[in-house]
Every structure is written in structure tokens, then in C-alpha cells.
Amino acid sequence: MITRRDLLKSIPIAAAAATLPRISRAATQKPVVVSTWNFGMDANREAWKILSANGRSFDAVEAGARVPEADPNNHSVGMGGYPDRDGKVTLDACIMDEIGNCGSVADLEHIVHAISVARKVMEKSPHVMLVGPGALDFAIAQGFPKENLLTEDSRKAWGKWKADNHYTPKEYHDTIGILALDSVGNLSGACTTSGLAWKYHGRVGDSPIIGAGLFVDNEVGGACSTGKGEAVIKIAGSHTVVEAMRRGASPQDACEEAVRRIAKKQSDYREFQVAFLALNKNGESGAFAIAKGFQYALTTSAGSKLVDGVSLL
């Protein structure tokens, strides 16, 4: 016969078991950093300087994300990013640490390092997200210099687009998402972009939205996305990936589950690219994309390499 005492003893254990993440028992590989696309190699190099010195994953992902932000030849992140239809370069970014703290900026103009402003939002304000002129005022108050982000190259490309004046939000887009596991086993992530080229002024994609462009749960893993932000927001993409890993899916299978959900629910999925990248608590990584061509940069103590993402099409 089950006594009341037996029941009281068993309920919390059963409840806890139901919510415990089911991570594989493979030996943990750490530190490790992964980031989207081939320009992730340079980002990883900067992040690795911190990780290899036993630094914090949160500092590493910020340092990595700042690399493409400062590169005027990268037309989808930071300085040199392609502008919106009105010729304005507007940046979206977010960052998340190992205890679930996060900060975000959207539609931010004139500041190169949107990721560092996002970090300041997290650390120096009572909020998670600041947008537009309010985000700019905050950045300036925090000491960030105001700069022109529209390079001559980007201005010319915008002029050419205006001559054609067509727009569909389906161009492939190369956001940087970066995830790191540090030497003490803590996970963090960051994501930063100038968003879709020639977007409507005021358009915000997935990249600054916690749960869409980035999500980290230090008990389970982290995920980030690149590609058409509208498609990712509709399925809360990165959160979907992390929840699949919580149920025991490998990083690659978790990314595939999220991509297949987009394909199931968005009939025009063949017209655009979305890729998810994930890193779990054991330091295992994986990625899955709608279309061919997605790569991610992987850096461990064994070195750095570009890994081809598996794709649906």
C-alpha cells in the first residue's frame, strides 16, 4: 500500500525527473566555440584567445562577434552592412550568458559594435531590449562613439538596387551567431547583423530576439540562426532547437527538427535560406539548413575548421 509519506517523497523526484535535460553521457569537450559562415573563422580566433586562457564564454562570444562588426567588407554585419531601402544602416544584436541574463538592441544606427551595446543593456539597464533612437541614446550615454556605417561600397550597392527598385525579403543573408562553452563548462551566445539588405526602414529580424535568433540554456545548450529572420521568428527558432536538445536530441537533429518545422508550416520555404547552429553542454555541435551552402566555423583545442551544414534541399 502506498502511504501519504511515500507519495510526498516520490512526487518531487518524479517531477524533477520529468524536467531534467536528457544530455548524452559523451565526454565533454571544452572549451569550444562555433559560429556561422566562413567569416566565423576570424570571429572564433578572437574568441579562442579568451577561451584558451580559461576566460568566460560570455566575454569570448562578445569578442568574436565584434570581429565581423568591424569589417567594412562584410556586408551583412556592422560597419559596411547593406542599408535599408532608405539608405540607413540599422543593426540588430543580442547576447545571453550562462545564467540566463540577456541584452538586446534593434534598429540601432551609427554604432559599430551593436553586440557590446546589447551587453551594456543587459549589465547597465533594468531592461532586456532597447530599440531605435532610444538604443542610440543609451549607447551614446554609455560612451560608444557615433559613426557613419554606410561605406562607399554599400552606398553604391544601394544605388544600384534603387535603380532596379525590386524587393522581396528572400535574399540569402549572412548573420553571425556565435556559441561558446568555456573551460569550466559554461555556455554563452551572441548574434549580430545589419539584417536583410534593402529592408523596410524599421524592420527587425530574428537576430535581436531572444528565443528566435539566439537562445542559451546552460543546463542544455545554445542555438543561433542565420537567414530569413521572418521565417525564424514564426517558429521561435533557437528556443525550439534548445528545447529539442533538452528532450535528448543531438545538436544536428535538433537543428533539423526546427528546419523541418519551417518547411512544414511555410510553403514558400524553397525560396529562402534559414540555418540553425547548435552547441550542447557536452561541447558537441551540429547544424542544419534549408538550402545547400551553409557552413560553420568550429574551434577546439585540436584547431579550427569549417564544417558543412547538412541541408534539406
Ligand code: GLY
Ligand atoms: N537573420 C537576420 C535577419 O533576418 O535580419
